Amino acid sequence: xxxxxxxxxxxxxxxxxxxxxxxxxxxxxxxxxxxxxxxxxxxxxxxxxxxxxxxxxxxxxxxxxxxxxxxxxxxxxxxxxxxxxxxxxxxxxxxxxxxxxxxxxxxxxxxxxxxxxxxxxxxxxxxxxxxxxxxxxxxxxxxxxxxxxxxxxxxxxxxxxxxxxxxxxxxxxxxxxxxxxxxxxxxxxxxxxxxxxxxxxxxxxxxxxxxxxxxxxxxxxxxxxxxxxxxxxxxxxxxxxxxxxxxxxxxxxxxxxxxxxxxxxxxxxxxxxxxxxxxxxxxxxxxxxxxxxxxxxxxxxxxxxxxxxxxxxxxxxxxxxxxxxxxxxxxxxxxxxxxxxxxxxxxxxxxxxxxxxxxxxxxxxxxxxxxxxxxxxxxxxxxxxxxxxxxxxxxxxxxxxxxxxxxxxxxxxxxxxxxxxxxxxxxxxxxxxxxxxxxxxxxxxxxxxxxxxxxxxxxxxxxxxxxxxxxx
Ligand code: ADP
Numbered sequence: 001x002x003x004x005x006x007x008x009x010x011x012x013x014x015x016x017x018x019x020x021x022x023x024x025x026x027x028x029x030x031x032x033x034x035x036x037x038x039x040x041x042x043x044x045x046x047x048x049x050x051x052x053x054x055x056x057x058x059x060x061x062x063x064x065x066x067x068x069x070x071x072x073x074x075x076x077x078x079x080x081x082x083x084x085x086x087x088x089x090x091x092x093x094x095x096x097x098x099x100x101x102x103x104x105x106x107x108x109x110x111x112x113x114x115x116x117x118x119x120x121x122x123x124x125x126x127x128x129x130x131x132x133x134x135x136x137x138x139x140x141x142x143x144x145x146x147x148x149x150x151x152x153x154x155x156x157x158x159x160x161x162x163x164x165x166x167x168x169x170x171x172x173x174x175x176x177x178x179x180x181x182x183x184x185x186x187x188x189x190x191x192x193x194x195x196x197x198x199x200x201x202x203x204x205x206x207x208x209x210x211x212x213x214x215x216x217x218x219x220x221x222x223x224x225x226x227x228x229x230x231x232x233x234x235x236x237x238x239x240x241x242x243x244x245x246x247x248x249x250x251x252x253x254x255x256x257x258x259x260x261x262x263x264x265x266x267x268x269x270x271x272x273x274x275x276x277x278x279x280x281x282x283x284x285x286x287x288x289x290x291x292x293x294x295x296x297x298x299x300x301x302x303x304x305x306x307x308x309x310x311x312x313x314x315x316x317x318x319x320x321x322x323x324x325x326x327x328x329x330x331x332x333x334x335x336x337x338x339x340x341x342x343x344x345x346x347x348x349x350x351x352x353x354x355x356x357x358x359x360x361x362x363x364x365x366x367x368x369x370x371x372x373x374x375x376x377x378x379x380x381x382x383x384x385x386x387x388x389x390x391x392x393x394x395x396x397x398x399x400x401x402x403x404x405x406x407x408x409x410x411x412x413x414x415x416x417x418x419x420x421x422x423x424x425x426x427x428x429x430x431x432x433x434x435x436x437x438x439x440x441x442x443x444x445x446x447x448x449x450x451x452x453x454x455x456x457x458x459x460x461x462x463x464x465x466x467x468x469x470x471x472x
Contacts, residue, residue: 061085073102083124090120122409127406142168145440155419169454177309181309182443184435185300186300188249189255190259191282196277197240197274202274203241206274229248241284242277246262246266250401256366290371303438306392306394310390322454327457331379334350334453346372363437377393379391391450393445395442400437401434
């Protein structure tokens, strides 16, 4: 019932937005190499197109694998549409692999790319197109890590030797010190369309309108989903271009789709009042998705998380093999001053992105969002008369979800299960699954920062990397 109600609301709210140019989701000329593309290295059977053009008409489902492959190569069956033509996704993947080998002239090139034992139904039309297999990435666990009084084994997918071993060392120090405390200070995904106004005066009028009609905009925005809840609208102008940054709660979803749909609906309120204003694009890069930007670093995007811990000096010595003073000195010289000299935006850390990316891959997050999600400032101070170490990381743009995207795929869902945060937040829970995931990842970043900084401060970095990375 609830789901139907939402669907009805969504279609009612889908008021037309006038775009400057039509936004086709897919370029119809797929960039698949075809016989018509002279740049392609042509394999032998590729050149036999005229022969296959004369094949008798048969239903694709009746053709042998070889004939299907030939027709794909000859362009008679569209490369991206094999699944629909033969209604067998696994077989379609096999045909496409053969077609790729034929089209590129690289025989057996897919032999080492696995394709069996995979649920293609789960990804078709949702997660990946033109599928030819899957790339396995080893998954290890760092931990146990004590976060807000609960122990976690944190899944990380990586091919960087020493990363998980090092992070686990950090987890040990943090857990022995009583564990990490976490806070989420903001939880809002953003989308910022770009509008073209006739001139700067109209742009200002639109900005006034947005301020004075917030409730109407909010109603249209929130009407698109049970979970999208508008929190904030901020305008930024550049000449007659106007960028309106909508920020909203998105429940347990990372929220890009949800925020996009809601923003489109809310924009209609503005374009109805200002027919002379055109929407150039639903995303005008002030959002900012998957690109470095100061706005994300300052305003936040997704979950804004801070975590900290005070580590007794004896644990710094026994587990991290360094001293409080050495760590603090290095943190200042490297993560603060060094990053300032480099002109960094959000890069005031040693390697947050290592942990973020590995956790994202293991738990079905969008790995491209590691750009902003890895924004992090690591701080270290000597406390208790210089005896102990106070350490924190603050990450304003952790973009994670526990529903939607790759989180529903069985292996990734299993890793969310390992953390106890898969899917929708259970009724009565004191924090959402998605916020909990952000807290866990930020805490793991803290462990990674501590350990790498310790290795650097004691000169152990190269020796441990060589030991764990160059065993062969
Ligand atoms: P994203 O916006 O992260 O790309 P989607 O919007 O595609 O993800 O996926 C979220 C979908 O899951 C929406 O259709 C939403 O209605 C549904 N959903 C169900 N439960 C929840 C929840 N607890 N939080 C967020 N979305 C939920």
